[in-house]
Amino acid sequence: MNEPGGRNIRLAARAAVAALALLGAGCATSTSMEQRMLATQRLEQVWAAENRMTRAELASRIVDGTPAQAHRAAVETMGRIGLVVDDSRSQPPRVVAESTFADGGWSWNEQVRLSEEPRMRQVFVQAIGPSGARLVMAPGEEVLTVTAVTGSSTRDGTEIAVDFVSTSPNVDCVQQACVGEMAPMALRAGYYEFWRAFDEELTAIRDFDRAEAEAAARRARSQRPPRSRARPVQPQRPPRDWTPPPSGWRPPPRG
Numbered sequence: 001m002n003e004p005g006g007r008n009i010r011l012a013a014r015a016a017v018a019a020l021a022l023l024g025a026g027c028a029t030s031t032s033m034e035q036r037m038l039a040t041q042r043l044e045q046v047w048a049a050e051n052r053m054t055r056a057e058l059a060s061r062i063v064d065g066t067p068a069q070a071h072r073a074a075v076e077t078m079g080r081i082g083l084v085v086d087d088s089r090s091q092p093p094r095v096v097a098e099s100t101f102a103d104g105g106w107s108w109n110e111q112v113r114l115s116e117e118p119r120m121r122q123v124f125v126q127a128i129g130p131s132g133a134r135l136v137m138a139p140g141e142e143v144l145t146v147t148a149v150t151g152s153s154t155r156d157g158t159e160i161a162v163d164f165v166s167t168s169p170n171v172d173c174v175q176q177a178c179v180g181e182m183a184p185m186a187l188r189a190g191y192y193e194f195w196r197a198f199d200e201e202l203t204a205i206r207d208f209d210r211a212e213a214e215a216a217a218r219r220a221r222s223q224r225p226p227r228s229r230a231r232p233v234q235p236q237r238p239p240r241d242w243t244p245p246p247s248g249w250r251p252p253p254r255g
Contacts (some may be wrong), residue, residue, distance in 0.1 A: 025063035035128040039135065040179045043120060047181035054184060058191040060161035061251060065202050067093060070158045071207065073202035074148040080197040082238025083146055085227050093150040099239070102138025106239035107166055107186040113137070115185040124168045142166045144239055146194070160198075164190040185244045192245035193237055199235065199252065 063070055074095040078085050083097035090096050108116075122131025144166050151159035166182055244245065 035131065036135070039124040039127045039132055043123050044179040044181050045124050047179065047184055050184035051181055053192070055163070055189050057187070058195070058251065059163060060159055061195070061253075062154075062157045062159050063198075063202060064157050065206055067158050069202060069205050070150040070160050071095065073198055073205050074150065074160065074162075076201040076205075077094050077148075077194060077198040078146065080201065080234055080236055081242070082145075082236055082240075083144070095148045096145065098145040099141060099142050100141065101239060102141050104137070104142060106144045106190075106242065107140040107142060107182050108137055108138055109186075109240050109242065110241045112183055112186045112189060116183045118184075137177070140168060141170060142168050146190070148194075162194055185210050186242075190239075190246045191241040191251075192249060193239075193242045195251040197234075197237070 037129060041092045065073070070090045075085055075090070078095060078097035084101050085095060121133050121135065124135050126132070144164065146162065146164050148162045149163070164182070164187055166186075213240070
């Protein structure tokens with residue numbers, strides 16, 4: 001099926017699990033199903049390699065705080081980045097949050113698409129030739145799940161690991177050419193948004209706990225505790241607004 005003007009073949013994307021399939025498989029096009037299969041297989045290989053490197057680089061950190069503080073910060077972070085915590089799956093040391101988005105609202109949002117689409121077409125061209133430049137994404141509904149797990153406390157701090165998974169409930173990979181990987185820039189955007197919010201939340205929690213401990217000590221000495229101050233509300237950044245990180249970005253070595 002062609003785009004208006006007959007120039008581009010639209011591919012349905014299972015968002016961050018990124019399944020690619022021709023919409024309207026009965027449409028006559030110059031790109032065969034075999035070619036599309038080859039293109040999507042090559043894309044999966046490229047994306048999988050990049051995502052392995054991203055996870056090795058960004059998925060876990062040692063942070064300055066107790067496991068309980070890191071867990072609380074992870075819970076607060078999920079809300080900050082526009083996800084809903086699943087209480088039934090979020091007992092310490094694990095926090096699980098998710099949300100559903102239409103039209104690739106996370107893995108193929110505007111910022112990710114602008115970054116990934118030219119590179120994606122290069123992969124297609126390398127796989128099947130010039131006709132690969134006509135392939136475009138047509139993403140559908142996706143369910144984004146983010147899981148954070150805190151480790152035990154050590155002399156260096158507390159380790160916390162985070163991962164992002166996206167599924168699409170309405171894509172039939174038996175009938176369509178599917179790629180089981182998310183766009184690499186979407187994954188990097190996820191880590192960028194999570195770690196920035198997490199560091200702010202953990203700092204606020206440490207400050208709050210320190211103030212509470214000082215107030216308790218003053219009460220023990222029969223001194224009047226200071227008036228508690230309300231914590232400022234931080235703006236929410238839902239996944240559709242997430243942006244890829246600047247080139248070379250890494251989270252601080254310690255949070």
